[in-house]
Amino acid sequence: MRFIHVADLHFDRTFEGLTKELPADFSKKLNQANEKTLKNIVTTAIEQNVDFVIFAGDTFHQMNPSLKNQQLLMQQFEKLAQAEIPVYLIFGNHDYYEENRYWFAFPDNVVLFETETVKTITATTKNGEKYALSGFSYRQQYLTKKMAQEFPLRNLEVDYHIGIYHGDVQDANFAPFSVSELKSKNYDYWALGHIHQPTQLSAEMIYPGTPQGHTKKELDLGDVLLLELTGSNINVSKRPVAALRWQKRTISLASCENNATVLNYLSKQLAPVSAETTLLLELVLTDSEHLQNFAEMITNGQLQDLLNQQWPAQIFVHTLKLQEIKHKISLPASDLLKTQLLQEFSHGEIFKEVLTELTINKNTTLLLEDPEFRQEVLKQVAAELNEQFEWGQD
Ligand SMILES: [Mn+2]
Structure with missing residues (x-):
């Protein structure tokens, strides 16, 4: 059947x-x-x-x-x-x-x-x-x-x-x-x-x-x-069966030497694969830091307008943006301080104190007393601290 x-x-x-x-x-x-x-x-x-x-x-x-x-x-x-x-x-x-x-x-x-x-x-x-x-x-x-x-x-x-x-x-x-x-x-x-x-x-x-x-x-x-x-x-x-599809694409501009090469490069990357292709596209561009006045042409919509002229019946870029770059904040503190902080918070009482708001609920209290949960949270905090900040030498 x-x-x-x-x-x-x-x-x-x-x-x-x-x-x-x-x-x-x-x-x-x-x-x-x-x-x-x-x-x-x-x-x-x-x-x-x-x-x-x-x-x-x-x-x-x-x-x-x-x-x-x-x-x-x-x-x-x-x-x-x-x-x-x-x-x-x-x-x-x-x-x-x-x-x-x-x-x-x-x-x-x-x-x-x-x-x-x-x-x-x-x-x-x-x-x-x-x-x-x-x-x-x-x-x-x-x-x-x-x-x-x-x-x-x-x-x-x-x-x-x-x-x-x-x-x-x-x-x-x-x-x-x-x-x-x-x-x-x-x-x-x-x-x-x-x-x-x-x-x-x-x-x-x-x-x-x-x-x-x-x-x-x-x-x-x-x-x-x-x-x-x-x-x-x-x-x-x-x-x-869809008449058209929504897609999101991320394209790196690292290989574009200057502004004059960007449009050509994007055209090659975006070109429709078949006559049937109909896309509503969110386009995210990365690695554009070396290009002059690039962000401006994104915010004022000019690049988007130009891209949308290329295949007017097939591809419509509804959103065009640059990927946000996370800059790490440099700290005048050593890696040792981070270790000490984590050690301090690993004490049951201190850890619990920080999360007092959660202890109102009986179920979360049980969770907070669980040493495995404590360790997992601290592991994630350590990863977050490394991700967000630049740590100095001891
Ligand atoms: Mn329903």
């Missing part, structure tokens, strides 16, 4: 944190990026001839997506309908389900798990493999209920049983669960959603991550998962 697992599409989310004006070509791409990503998902599903596609919540970013965005999503689901590919969809904390919110009917191939209680359906693939799917939706922004207990044990009548779960192992606001709770159900796969960084909790429990990053923190994201289940064997592969 083959299927695609999508989560956290945030189809109607805008691209955040872009303060500089974008070239017209790039701006156009940005406006169509979400739609292109969705189309890439649908094309991948059809090309891979999958048995179905799972959307594990937060397909929309907002509770009330625009009519245009609703229409675009339904049109793509309709394409999957024409290819006879079912869609299984749950709603997450962002797009939590409300009756009558949508101005378009979901096509017939889309099965919604719209209740806040776990619903299970069974179906058969074109090849005759039987499968069960269990899932639930959010009906409000937060869902503090532990949903794992509601999931039925694996259906033994089917070849595969899959759970769809939008939630968090740590945050109590989002259907908290533990890996062992889900494991106890004995399912073949758990299609997780909510965490935007691709995260694998166990062989059969995976967050694919968002298929399209929308902020500079969502670096290099942009895949969906293609799953192939054969008996108890799971084969997972990433399929790139």
